Amino acid sequence: MSAEDMYRENILELYNEPLNFGELGDATHKHHEYNPLCGDDITMQVIIEDDIVKDVKFNGKGCAISIAAASLVTDSVKGKKVEDVLSMKSSDVIELLGIEIASVRLKCALIGLEALQKAIRRE
Amino acid sequence: MRSDFPILKKVAYLDNAATTQKPIQVIEAVKEFYTDSCANIHRGVYSLSEEATNKYEDARKKVAGFIKAEDDEVIFTKGTTESLNLLSYCLYPMIKGDEIVLTELEHHANIVPWQQMAKRHNLRIKYIKLKDDFTLDYEDAKSKITVKTAIVSFAHVSNAIGTINDVKMLCNLAKQNNAISIVDAAQSALCYPIDVKALGCDFLAFSGHKMFAPTGIGVLYGKVELLNKMPPFNTGGDMIKHVSFEDAEFQGSPLRFEAGTPNIAGAIGLGVAVDYISSHSHDICENCGGLRKYCIDSLNKLGDINLYCPENGASIISFNIGKAHPHDVASLLNDHDVCVRAGHHCAMPLMGKLGVPGTVRVSLACYNNKEDIDRLIEGLKHVKEIFK
Numbered sequence: 001m002s003a004e005d006m007y008r009e010n011i012l013e014l015y016n017e018p019l020n021f022g023e024l025g026d027a028t029h030k031h032h033e034y035n036p037l038c039g040d041d042i043t044m045q046v047i048i049e050d051d052i053v054k055d056v057k058f059n060g061k062g063c064a065i066s067i068a069a070a071s072l073v074t075d076s077v078k079g080k081k082v083e084d085v086l087s088m089k090s091s092d093v094i095e096l097l098g099i100e101i102a103s104v105r106l107k108c109a110l111i112g113l114e115a116l117q118k119a120i121r122r123e
Numbered sequence: 124m125r126s127d128f129p130i131l132k133k134v135a136y137l138d139n140a141a142t143t144q145k146p147i148q149v150i151e152a153v154k155e156f157y158t159d160s161c162a163n164i165h166r167g168v169y170s171l172s173e174e175a176t177n178k179y180e181d182a183r184k185k186v187a188g189f190i191k192a193e194d195d196e197v198i199f200t201k202g203t204t205e206s207l208n209l210l211s212y213c214l215y216p217m218i219k220g221d222e223i224v225l226t227e228l229e230h231h232a233n234i235v236p237w238q239q240m241a242k243r244h245n246l247r248i249k250y251i252k253l254k255d256d257f258t259l260d261y262e263d264a265k266s267k268i269t270v271k272t273a274i275v276s277f278a279h280v281s282n283a284i285g286t287i288n289d290v291k292m293l294c295n296l297a298k299q300n301n302a303i304s305i306v307d308a309a310q311s312a313l314c315y316p317i318d319v320k321a322l323g324c325d326f327l328a329f330s331g332h333k334m335f336a337p338t339g340i341g342v343l344y345g346k347v348e349l350l351n352k353m354p355p356f357n358t359g360g361d362m363i364k365h366v367s368f369e370d371a372e373f374q375g376s377p378l379r380f381e382a383g384t385p386n387i388a389g390a391i392g393l394g395v396a397v398d399y400i401s402s403h404s405h406d407i408c409e410n411c412g413g414l415r416k417y418c419i420d421s422l423n424k425l426g427d428i429n430l431y432c433p434e435n436g437a438s439i440i441s442f443n444i445g446k447a448h449p450h451d452v453a454s455l456l457n458d459h460d461v462c463v464r465a466g467h468h469c470a471m472p473l474m475g476k477l478g479v480p481g482t483v484r485v486s487l488a489c490y491n492n493k494e495d496i497d498r499l500i501e502g503l504k505h506v507k508e509i510f511k
Contacts, residue, residue, distance in 0.1 A: 003454035007509050016446070038450050038466050039480040061480045063448035064510075105454060 006065060006099050014068035019075050024057045031119035033111055040066045040108055044115040051082045063108050070112025072096040086117055124403055125490050135461045135495040140282050140310055140439050140486030142332045149335055152395040156388045163384055165361055179387050182394030189397045191318040192344050198377045199390050202341030203309040204232040206328035209343060209356040209380065210305060211236035215244055217353060218273035219301055226251040226259055227476055228281040231469040233307045237276065257284050257433040264296060272302040279311035283468040285432045285439030294323040309333055310437065314411055319344050331389060336396035340389030350376035357382040411438040414487050418496045425503055431482055438487035444503060447510040449481045459502035
């Protein structure tokens with residue numbers, strides 16, 4: 001596969017204008033995740049009520065893949081049960097992205113989900 | 124020269140600050156050792172062991188000649204990181220003062236060992252500032268290197284932005300204040316002739332794999348009068364004179380710091396690499412400078428480039444392009460068979476100072492040519508199209 005296949009229009013749009021990007025002042029759960037290998041830096045903020053994800057936002061810096069993936073993951077979990085979010089796997093993120101991810105870039109795609117799950121588990 | 128590196132037919136290899144490719148002469152020497160003269164060194168009385176020992180010690184002599192040191196001042200280590208860690212563990216009895224002076228452009232390998240040493244012995248670390256033109260602030264160096272300074276440790280050439288530091292001046296400042304001077308020569312040993320006596324350093328460290336030798340072999344140079352007073356680092360076989368159930372007596376340098384069976388094949392490979400570099404020294408100096416200029420000019424012509432390197436630097440060129448994240452740039456360049464590094468280059472504090480999460484880094488070696496740079500530029504045009 002070529003890297004170009006990863007940079008579809010929807011991915012680039014999400015990189016330029018990410019979804020759910022910003023601050024949640026009244027977050028009940030928060031986690032900062034950093035990838036020392038590439039410098040991706042994502043903070044996830046979540047509001048959980050009655051075991052349901054009421055709202056979620058993220059901010060930070062990252063590559064197109066990490067920002068697009070964090071956008072799609074946050075968008076997909078709103079209103080979901082906490083246990084369903086915790087059971088999400090890498091394959092779910094790749095499905096959301098709709099592209100093939102080179103193995104060296106998998107970490108980028110997954111940092112958003114990792115931060116979200118750690119926030120929920122209060123790690 | 125390019126034909127000695129068959130891999131260059133496949134890719135435009137522009138990540139030489141991470142590791143260089145290996146010439147067939149080095150690969151053959153390693154193969155030949157394992158095929159024809161493999162034995163442990165310094166112990167066996169049979170011919171094969173003698174041959175292995177001679178090859179290993181010949182490599183030491185070659186390296187010593189290469190940096191104008193004495194044979195017993197050359198210690199084989201795993202690489203620069205291990206050389207610097209060794210010092211951070213063994214220097215304490217040798218120091219006066221309680222401050223360690225580093226610079227803002229160091230690689231993590233020349234920061235973290237000192238942070239750990241500072242914690243163990245309650246020392247303070249000070250950093251010589253980097254100026255806006257990506258060179259060191261030598262006025263700041265003069266104010267920070269004082270009688271309180273125990274150790275001054277700094278890179279000859281920055282691995283992240285290519286700044287070339289004034290080694291003689293910093294070593295001299297250290298000497299005037301009775302501090303120990305340490306040079307991280309990982310990025311300079313290939314391209315800049317090193318004369319440890321002329322530089323005036325107490326210690327100097329470099330890695331074989333960044334200068335055509337195999338991975339897992341490196342060098343720590345130290346003044347012999349210091350080395351022989353230092354406590355050992357690793358202890359065990361080969362570094363002892365005598366062992367009883369209660370205690371042990373140690374060898375002098377260099378064996379004192381080479382416990383256990385060393386990387387014999389790696390050392391032999393490094394010896395051959397040093398010969399290779401010496402026989403091509405003219406090409407090495409000539410090519411890199413011209414190619415650096417060609418690369419920077421081509422980048423500027425392309426536009427939308429933020430350069431992070433001094434005007435007169437080594438052949439390490441750090442930049443970002445438009446809004447594209449360095450990792451996305453490197454992934455897309457891979458489509459063009461162009462190998463570059465993206466990220467913080469093990470210099471997180473420096474990236475923080477520059478205000479970027481990372482950069483794209485092109486690092487040249489003497490075997491690179493204009494076609495490699497042209498391929499890079501073609502790839503970057505593609506990046507610009509995608510991230511327009």
